[in-house]
Amino acid sequence: MIRIWFNTLLAYLQAPLQTHADRERQEIREEIAFHLSASAEAHQQGGKDPRQSQMLALEEFGDTNHIEQECCNVSLSQHFFWHRLHQLLTLVLIAAVGYFCWFLISDRGTQPAKSATLAPSGFTIAETNGNLTGKVVDTAGEPVSGAHVLAVVKTWPGGAFRQNSFAALTDEEGTFQIDSVYPPGEKYAVQIAAIAEDYLFQSQYISLRQGSLEPFRFELQQSTPLRLRFETEAGAPLEGVSAFPFERTEKNGPEHCIYFCSAKPIIRTSDGEGMVSLSHFQPEEQASVYVRFPGQEWETRQLVIPRGSEPLIITPTDSNQAEGG
Secondary structure (H helix, E strand, O other), X not given: OHHHHHXXXXXXXXXXXXXXXXXXXXXXXXXXXHHHHHHXXXXXXXXXXXXXXXXXXXXXXXXXXXXXXXXHHHXXXXXXXXXXXXXXXXXXXXXXXXXXXXXXXXXXXXHHHHHOOEOOOOOEOOOOOEEEEEXXXXXXXXXXXXXXXXXXXXXXXXXOOEEXXXXXXXXOOOEEEEEEEEOOOOOEEEEEEEEOOOEOOEEEEEEEEOOOOOOEEEEEOEOOOOEEEEEOOOOOEOOOOEEEEEEEEOOOOOEEEOOHHHOHHHOEXXXXXXXXXXXXXXXXXXXXXXXXXXXXXXXXXXXXXXXXXXXEEEOOOOOOOOEEO
């Protein structure tokens, strides 16, 4: 019995490290992708064609795999120290339950008063008074109501990193407002996306900065219908598969992305015919979607959006590709 308890304790203590590594790697990849996109867009505005712009951005940035690994190593080295410290404290707690129970109870009495004054940004509520506002319209300038606005705010309180997601729906005038989410007097970054049914989704990234933000404006173009059909290898429809749009790359180079941590409001589930409608892309675009088959983890699938109306067929064993049905 004691051996079973001990093995259970070890499994618990090992889990946070792997969870942290996966999360850090995903966030680093997203950060690199947006830095490359911003650099390529700057080169394109300077007169380079899309392909040259992307190649110059990669050349200036360096080996993305090497940089990703270095960032992960730095993050994990810091987390590994605290993970080991956590293990040590846990063993000490087992050996001296009475003393540390008293310590935790006495310490807990001072914590709420301190944390109650902090916003999710890690700064005080008074400091976190920056609002995200804006408008979503179509190409004719008409408001798009009921559009999802998904925002991710990054802050660095005391040198630590925090990332929080927020969501809103546009009203009848196409406007939105998300109150008190960033500290204007401190450094922060914002990734924000707008997505509506039968429109191409768009995103914007505000790099590390200080000060108040101007209202955002999204001008969404009409999209073409896109249906995904999830099937078994034998061709039987798969019900209950979750999916949402992740990335799209326009023909002239700009990329748009929806962060995984902010995507909950737009997740779709396949019906009894295995069908999901994701009409947020245009033909011949390079695109990525997140999918999760029942009982499995989330994964990305790379798509090339077809011109026809036939659904794209996706099976659990596809190697990150989808075929036209």
